[in-house]
Structure formats: C-alpha cells, structure tokens
Amino acid sequence: MRTVLVTGLGGAGRTVVAAATALAAARGGERTLFLSADPGEVLGAPVRGGVETPEPVADGLWAARIEPAADFRAEFLSLQERCGAALDLLGAARLEDEELTELPGSEEFALLRALAHAARGDWDRIVLDLPPLRRAIALLALPEQLRRYLRRLLPRERQAARALRPVLAQLAGVPMPAQRLYETAERWDAELAAVQAVVDHPATAVRLVAEPGPAAADALRSARLGLALQGPAPDMVVANRVLPAETPDAWLAGLIAQQHKHLAELRTEYGTVCELPHLGRDPRGLDDLALLAPSDDALLAPGPGWTVEDRRSEDGGADGGFIVWRLPLPGAVKEELTLVRRGGELLVTAGPFRRIAPLPAALRRCTVAGAGLVDGELTVRFAPDPGLWPLGR
Known part of the structure; x- marks a missing residue:
C-alpha cells in the first residue's frame, strides 16, 4: 500500500491536488481512498461517507469525509466512561453528547485516527488531504511525541503494580486510580503506534503544493x-x-513573468517540479481533476x-575512532541549530522545528564527541564509553 500525504501553502489548492492525485491513481488501476476533512464539491458532489463507510466516486476511487466534531465527541465520551470511577470520586458532573463542541486540535487527532483506520483496509493507495504546511508538519510529529509523553507519565514498569491497588485502596480507605486509566493509555499507545508506522513507512511520501510566487520558495524551504x-x-x-506562457494582456504578462521566475527558482532547488495549469475557473468534478493529474515524471529522487x-x-581503531550519526537537514542554518x-x-x-529523537541502541553506550553541519547534513560524532562498551568490542 502506498500513502500520499498532500500539504502546502494555505490557499494553494491542496485539496484539489489531493483529489486529482487520487483520481489519477484510480484510473491507473489502483484501489484508491481519498480522505479529506473539507473536500467541498471538488469531486463534483458533496462527500457524505465517513471513514468506516467511504463513498464510491468512480471506478477504483472511494472518498471519505473526516468529521472532527463527531470524532471529538465520540472520543471524549469514551474517555469519560473509562475514567468514570475517578470522576465520581472527584464529584464531577459528566458531560452529555449534545453539550460538547470540538476543541482546537480536534482536526489533527481526527486525521490521525482516520489514517490509522484506512491503513487497515484493502487499499492500494491512500491519499490524505492534510492542513497547511506548519500544521501538517506538527501533525506528522504528533504520534511520536504523544507516545513519549505517555511513556513518561504512565511508564510500563509501574503498571506491574496494578495488582496491589485493591489492597492499597482498603488500607487508604479511598479508591485508587482505576485500572482503566492504564488500559486507556495502552489503547492510545497502540493507536499512535499504528499511525506512526504508516508515517514512517518507506511507501509513505509527502507532496508539497504551492502557487509560484514570492512566498513559495521560503515556505517550501522551511517545510523541507x-x-x-x-x-x-x-x-x-x-x-x-x-x-499560460503568453498573453496579450500587459498586466497578466507581468504576473506570468513573476510566476516563471519563481518556477525557475524551484527547479534550481528541487531539480524537477510538477506544473499544473490554471484552468481559468475553480476546478470541480472529475473532468476538471483529470486535467490536473500530477505526473510521476516529476517525482523527486529519494533523499x-x-x-x-x-x-x-x-580513524585508528576502537580507542581512537568515532561512530557517526548522519542526519540530513536541508536548509538548516548553523546559528539556528x-x-x-x-x-x-x-x-x-x-x-x-524540534525533535526529541531516541538514539540508536549502539549510540546509547557512547558519549557525544562533537558535531558539524556541512551542505545540509548534520553529523554527530559519538565515542564509545569504556564503562559501557569495553574496548576491543
């Protein structure tokens, strides 16, 4: 299964490009699912099917609308039920479905859950319409970050003491934290691990959409x-x-010249760029989307x-050399690293951007000996710690 995550600058037409990508894959013979939180009528009609019941659109193509509000209500009520004992102990008044409204961040969680659910289906390709660039990057980092928080707040080794809680409750005279708290944490960790597996899979890629202009190059460089x-x-x-390259309209000619100048900059930086034409109207329907199918000829070489x-x-043997961790960071600036x-x-x-990355097993037995940034690649040098990694091994 191949997963394509489509993001880009706000207003650049991410949803249209995502839908066109899905349609092209379906017409190429792949069973394809198009996911979006706001598909509008880009497919020619409103998408009414949810992730569990996607709606057939064309031969080989299904579409699903992600509903952040409904997803938030369902997850909140489930959590409230699981933590019922603790809430009753605190005297909390439970919330009802009809009084719940979604909170900021609900869309990100709904997108992640939809991706995890879709990945369990029988699809050849999944195309997910992501939020704009900065939000999309934060969303992709979320599974790893949340799993780290769960491990710190509810470490697995402490869960071994669950059998003692009934005894402690009798001694203290009050209920101890319910087992469902740990069960909920385990369920969340499993769901996040499923999403992280999709994001980290070699068959998952991101497509960056921009309308050529002064802001595009800087935004895409930061996103990269x-x-x-x-x-x-x-x-x-x-x-x-x-x-189009030529026009008798002088005002439009200036805009075209500006576009092509920035297109040239993008080609210089990325080597190849997929160019989709302006249709002169808002794309709507499968016929319009067919005119905007991205060509695989514009695929970037894997980095x-x-x-x-x-x-x-x-470097001179076990006592004098280093183990080097290479981290490609295109566009990184030494002063901001x-x-x-x-x-x-x-x-x-x-x-x-910040990431808290777990060290590979071999490097955990080493000390950091230095680092350098050259041509967009960060190299971190590690020296084996004699106390943890005996010499000669």
Whole structure:
C-alpha cells in the first residue's frame, strides 16, 4: 500500500491536488481512498461517507469525509466512561453528547485516527488531504511525541503494580486510580503506534503544493527542513495554477513573468517540479481533476535517511575512532541549530522545528564527541564509553 500525504501553502489548492492525485491513481488501476476533512464539491458532489463507510466516486476511487466534531465527541465520551470511577470520586458532573463542541486540535487527532483506520483496509493507495504546511508538519510529529509523553507519565514498569491497588485502596480507605486509566493509555499507545508506522513507512511520501510566487520558495524551504526532521521526505513539489506562457494582456504578462521566475527558482532547488495549469475557473468534478493529474515524471529522487556509520577502524581503531550519526537537514542554518543529549535521546532544534529523537541502541553506550553541519547534513560524532562498551568490542 502506498500513502500520499498532500500539504502546502494555505490557499494553494491542496485539496484539489489531493483529489486529482487520487483520481489519477484510480484510473491507473489502483484501489484508491481519498480522505479529506473539507473536500467541498471538488469531486463534483458533496462527500457524505465517513471513514468506516467511504463513498464510491468512480471506478477504483472511494472518498471519505473526516468529521472532527463527531470524532471529538465520540472520543471524549469514551474517555469519560473509562475514567468514570475517578470522576465520581472527584464529584464531577459528566458531560452529555449534545453539550460538547470540538476543541482546537480536534482536526489533527481526527486525521490521525482516520489514517490509522484506512491503513487497515484493502487499499492500494491512500491519499490524505492534510492542513497547511506548519500544521501538517506538527501533525506528522504528533504520534511520536504523544507516545513519549505517555511513556513518561504512565511508564510500563509501574503498571506491574496494578495488582496491589485493591489492597492499597482498603488500607487508604479511598479508591485508587482505576485500572482503566492504564488500559486507556495502552489503547492510545497502540493507536499512535499504528499511525506512526504508516508515517514512517518507506511507501509513505509527502507532496508539497504551492502557487509560484514570492512566498513559495521560503515556505517550501522551511517545510523541507521540518519534514527532514519530523516526517517523511517530499516525493514531489507541485506548482499549482501556472498561467499560460503568453498573453496579450500587459498586466497578466507581468504576473506570468513573476510566476516563471519563481518556477525557475524551484527547479534550481528541487531539480524537477510538477506544473499544473490554471484552468481559468475553480476546478470541480472529475473532468476538471483529470486535467490536473500530477505526473510521476516529476517525482523527486529519494533523499538519504538518518544513518549510523561506524568509522572506528578508519580513524585508528576502537580507542581512537568515532561512530557517526548522519542526519540530513536541508536548509538548516548553523546559528539556528542546537543539540542536547539527554540520556538515551538527542534533542535537535533546527529553526522553528524540534525533535526529541531516541538514539540508536549502539549510540546509547557512547558519549557525544562533537558535531558539524556541512551542505545540509548534520553529523554527530559519538565515542564509545569504556564503562559501557569495553574496548576491543
């Protein structure tokens, strides 16, 4: 199964490009599911089916509308039921379905749950319409971050003491935290792990959509850095609403010249760019989407991932060499880059983005010996700790 996550600048036509991508895959013979929180009528008619009951749109293509409000209410009521004993102990008045309204962040959680549910289906391709760039990058980082929080707040080793809680409750005279709290944490961790597995899968890619203009290059450059740190690498840059090359209209000619100048900048930076034409109208319906199908000829070459390189033998043997962790960070600036080692984790901050990355097993037995940033690649050097990694091994 291949998963395509479509994001881009606000107002650049992400939903249209996502729908066109899904239609092209379906017409290529793949069973395809198109997911969006706000598909509108881009497919020619409103999408009414949910994730559990997607609506057939064309041969090989199904679509589902993600409902953040309904998802929030269902999850909140489920959590309230699971934590009922603790709420009753506190004298809390439970909330009813009809008085619940979604909170900020509900859409992100609904999108993640929809992706996890869809990944369990029999699809050849899933196309997910993500929020704008910065929100999308934060969303892709969310599963790993939340799982880390759960491990810190409700560590698995403490769950072994669950059998003692009835005894402690009798001694204290009050109920102890319910077992359902840990069960809920385990359920959340399993759901987040399922989403993280989809995001981290080699067959998952991000497509970046922008309308060529002064803001596009800087925004995409920042997004590329964020994705290198937090999520899957982009497999395509889509320049949407490209105007025709020639026109007798002088005002429009100036706009076209500006577009093509920025298109040239994007080609210089990415090597290849998928250009989709401006239709002169808002795209609506399958016939319009067929005119906007992104071409696989514009796919970007896969970039290098995070790799560990053992250079001890090259640098003079086990007592004098290093193990190097290579982290590609295109667009990173040395002055905006910080590293902090904390136990078995490395805190990396690059510009506005931060990731707390678990160290590979071999590097947890090492000390940080230095780091450098050259041509968009961060290299962190580790020296084996003699107390944890005996010499000669």
